[in-house]
Amino acid sequence: AARNKSAETVVTVIDKTAPVAPTVNPFGDNQLTITGKAEAGAKVTIKRGKTVLGTGTTSNKGTYSVKIKSKQKAGTVLTAYATDKAGNTSAGKSIKVEDKTAPTAPTVNPFGDNQTTITGKAEAGAKVTIKRGKTVLGTGTASSKGTYSVRIKSKQKAGTVLTAYATDKAGNTSAGKSFKVTDKTAPGVPTAGKVTYKSTKVSGKAEKYATVYIYNGSHYVGKATASSKGAYTVHMKKQKRGSTLKIYAKDKAGNKSKYRYVRVK
Known part of the structure; x- marks a missing residue:
């Protein structure tokens, strides 16, 4: 009698299981390549x-690297998907x-040796730090309009x-904005020796390297530069007895002292 052969059925298992979601490494607004791990x-x-x-495409070790078209703004939400074969x-x-983008360096308004408040502009909400070398002299926060004090x-x-x-x-943190403290302090009032109607010079002391000016009323008499020790001598024509000389010093930064008045005897 003939035997019946049983029919063989071949079943192909279809992959219907979605991969797990990829992992994504931290990604900044200064980058163009997103990396992470996903199914090989x-x-x-x-x-x-x-x-x-x-x-x-993920490597056989499960790592991927995707280059995107353009840098993305900080705070933007991106989504990564993995699609298997x-x-x-x-x-x-x-x-x-x-946010991985450093702010631009602050601007700084002119700042003098007679001041204790530094002002300027910086990224809104940024913390502004003022340093002398490694020493922090002060900090402040830029306003919503980008001004700081x-x-x-x-x-x-x-x-x-x-x-x-x-x-x-x-x-x-931004690059540093360096600035020099300007000289805004007026020199002290110069001293002056005795002046008579026979005198042809005036000597005294003033801030070193300052220029000493002498006027008789509104008439210019002469000037001289003080030495490194602060000594000066102004050569002049003889002045009228009873007239008054007006003497002041001006430093290299243009700051002017108060006047010293000397009566010609």
Whole structure:
């Protein structure tokens, strides 16, 4: 009798299992490449809303690197999806673009050796730090309009170099803006020796290197520059007895002292 052969059925198991959502490494607004991990061989798609920014393929070790079209603004939400070879797509993994862009350096308004408040402009909301070398002299916060005012601990000597930095809320710090403390302090009033109607010079003491000017009323008499020790001598014509000389010093920064009045005897 003939035997009946049983029919063999071949069943192909179809992959209907979606990959797990990719992982995404921290991504900043100064970057163009998004990296992370996903199922080996899967296609990774990066989207902003419905817009596809870039795609890439995961290596056999499960790592991916996707170059996107343009830098993204800090705070923007992007989503990464993994699609396996069978066409199954994972749930989305959302990430927020981090602020990694340093602010521009602050501007600084002219600042004198007679002041203790430094003002200027910086990124709105940024913390402004004023330093002398490594020493922090003061800090302040820029307003919503980008203006700041930092009160420092003490007056600074003319010629001292200070530096202003801006640090945004994400902790990014700008390049430093260096500025020199300007001389805004007037020299002291010069001294002057006795002057008679026979005198042809006036000598005394003034701020070193300042220029000493002498007037008789509104008439210019002469000038001289004080030495490194502050001594000066102004040569002049003889002045009329009873007239009054008006003597003052002007430093290199243009600051003018108060007057000393000397009566010609």
